[in-house]
Amino acid sequence: MTPPLHAWPQLVGRSWAPLAGGLINKSVKVGSPPVAALQRLHPIFRPEVNHDIEAVTAFLASRGMPTPRLLKTFDGGLFHLEGEACWRALSWVPGVTVDRLTDPALAVEAGRLLGRWHALTADFDHDFAFTRPGAHDTDAHMRRLADAVDRHRSHRLIDAVEPVAEELIERWETWQGRLDGPERIAHGDLKISNLRFDDQGKGLCLLDLDTLAMLPLDIELGDAWRSWGNPLGEDVAEATFELPLFEASAKGYLEAYPLPATEREALAPGVERIALELASRFCADALNENYFGWNPDVAAGRGEHNLLRAQGQLSLARSLRAQRGAMDAVLGV
Numbered sequence: 235m236t237p238p239l240h241a242w243p244q245l246v247g248r249s250w251a252p253l254a255g256g257l258i259n260k261s262v263k264v265g266s267p268p269v270a271a272l273q274r275l276h277p278i279f280r281p282e283v284n285h286d287i288e289a290v291t292a293f294l295a296s297r298g299m300p301t302p303r304l305l306k307t308f309d310g311g312l313f314h315l316e317g318e319a320c321w322r323a324l325s326w327v328p329g330v331t332v333d334r335l336t337d338p339a340l341a342v343e344a345g346r347l348l349g350r351w352h353a354l355t356a357d358f359d360h361d362f363a364f365t366r367p368g369a370h371d372t373d374a375h376m377r378r379l380a381d382a383v384d385r386h387r388s389h390r391l392i393d394a395v396e397p398v399a400e401e402l403i404e405r406w407e408t409w410q411g412r413l414d415g416p417e418r419i420a421h422g423d424l425k426i427s428n429l430r431f432d433d434q435g436k437g438l439c440l441l442d443l444d445t446l447a448m449l450p451l452d453i454e455l456g457d458a459w460r461s462w463g464n465p466l467g468e469d470v471a472e473a474t475f476e477l478p479l480f481e482a483s484a485k486g487y488l489e490a491y492p493l494p495a496t497e498r499e500a501l502a503p504g505v506e507r508i509a510l511e512l513a514s515r516f517c518a519d520a521l522n523e524n525y526f527g528w529n530p531d532v533a534a535g536r537g538e539h540n541l542l543r544a545q546g547q548l549s550l551a552r553s554l555r556a557q558r559g560a561m562d563a564v565l566g567v
Contacts, residue, residue, distance in 0.1 A: 237262050237272045241307045241314035242323050245270060259444070268326040270305055271441075275313075275320045279444050283364040284312040284322050287443045290360065290419065297354050300430075300439040302327055329430040329438045336465045338482035340435050344462060345483035347429060347437025348421075349490025352451075355419040356491075362447065369422075369445075370453050372413075372511045376406050379514045386521040391537050395520050398544050402514050405551060409510065411503025415450030422447045424458035451497055452504030459483065459505045460512070464550055469532050471545040475505075475553040481564045488565075495567055502561035506554040513547030516540045 239245040245264050253261040253271060260274040275283070287304060294301040302324040304312050313322040335341055368374055383399050386392060421428070422445030430438045462483050463475045488498075519525045520541040533539035554561075 237264070237274070238314055238316050238321055239264065239272070241316075241321065242270070242305050243308055244305055245272070245323060259442075263326065264323070265326075267328070270323045270326050271302070272321060272323045275322065275444065277318075278366070279320075280364050281313050281315070281320045283444045283446075285363040286360070286446050287322075287324075288312055290355070290358070290446055291443065293358050293360075294351075294354060299350065299354055300327055302439065302441060302443070324443075327430050327439050327441075329432050330435075331427050331430055331441070333427050334465045334467050335426045335462045335479055335483075337435075338478055340431070341462060341479045341482035342486035343431065343435055343437045344426065344429055344458075345486025345488075346490045347431075347440070347486075348424065348455075348458060349487040350437070351421070351440055352418070352454075353491045358419055360419065365447065366445075369447070370449065370508075370511065372406060372507060372514075375511050375514045375518075376403050379403065379518045382518040382521045389521050389537070391520055391541055395517060395541055395544075398541070398548060399514075399517050402510060402517060402544075402548060402551075405548075405555075406510050406514075409503065409507060411507055412450075412452060412500040415452055415497075415500055417448040417450055418454075420447055420449035420451075420454040421445065422449060422454070422457075424454065425461040450500070450504075451493070452500040453508065455487070455501050456504030456506075456508035459501075460508045460547075460550065463505070464546075466546070468543050468546055469529070469539075471542055471549065473546045473550040473553070475550055475557055477557055477560055477564070480561060484564050498565040499562070499567040501565055502554075502558050502567075505561070506551050506558070509547050509551040509554055513544045513551060516547060517544035520544060 248265045250262045250264045253263050259276050262272050264270045264272050291301045291303050305323040307314050379399050421440050428442045463480045464473050466473050520537045523536045528536040528539035
């Protein structure tokens with residue numbers, strides 16, 4: 235993958251290196267020290283998504299919050315088309331990112347950062363140019379999982395995948411929570427590596443903004459805490475939700491952005507929901523083998539890696555259900 239640096243006046247002739255960690259878009263950092271992150275968008279994201287990024291980041295910048303900003307191409311555009319690929323460049327915000335959250339003090343800062351972001355965007359009115367209907371239609375994800383199992387009866391991994399799929403579907407059928415809450419502007423993909431901190435561990439900004447959307451807070455925070463409360467990450471078969479990390483981050487969030495009880499009572503089941511949903515997507519792709527990226531240092535193939543991820547998220551969902559009462563107590567509901 236050779237990035238088209240020639241399309242941006244700030245990037246011509248600079249060095250570049252791959253950026254690790256993304257499961258969807260292909261990313262490189264440009265310059266030494268870095269001046270930009272250059273990304274080739276996955277086809278699931280249409281170029282119009284960049285207009286939403288421009289609108290939201292311009293609003294955040296106007297309120298004094300650090301944020302990556304889209305760099306304009308030579309012709310003044312927000313993105314560059316090369317063949318069938320859409321590329322965009324975002325300014326580099328210096329700081330530190332972490333792949334796993336293990337320190338309660340950093341968890342407090344993560345919560346505060348997200349709370350500030352939500353507080354700032356609470357009164358921002360924007361009609362999104364790009365949307366992904368059904369991105370969190372958990373019922374539909376479970377149906378797609380069942381369909382993948384039915385269509386791939388001869389797959390090499392079917393004997394290992396099928397019991398995982400059956401438990402996921404059963405757990406979703408017995409899940410208790412809120413499906414349709416009030417929507418607000420949300421980041422949409424709050425794994426801990428999408429938060430940037432300064433050298434002292436204070437929260438700076440949110441990264442990877444192509445999942446911006448109107449979402450209920452229980453989905454938005456459910457995705458955040460699914461990631462933040464699992465310091466083992468997604469490449470393990472057995473994961474446990476760490477209540478102290480949840481408690482610390484919830485404290486930071488609610489200090490920055492207090493929520494009424496009607497919102498807080500939906501948050502704990504939302505974390506389990508997102509763990510089940512992501513597990514179902516990984517599980518389906520263990521058979522479909524056409525969506526999530528994979529690491530040959532972790533598993534022998536794409537299917538094997540996604541099965542490992544599915545097993546890990548399923549074990550996380552088990553842990554979440556067992557601790558729901560304690561999570562509710564942290565949230566004061």
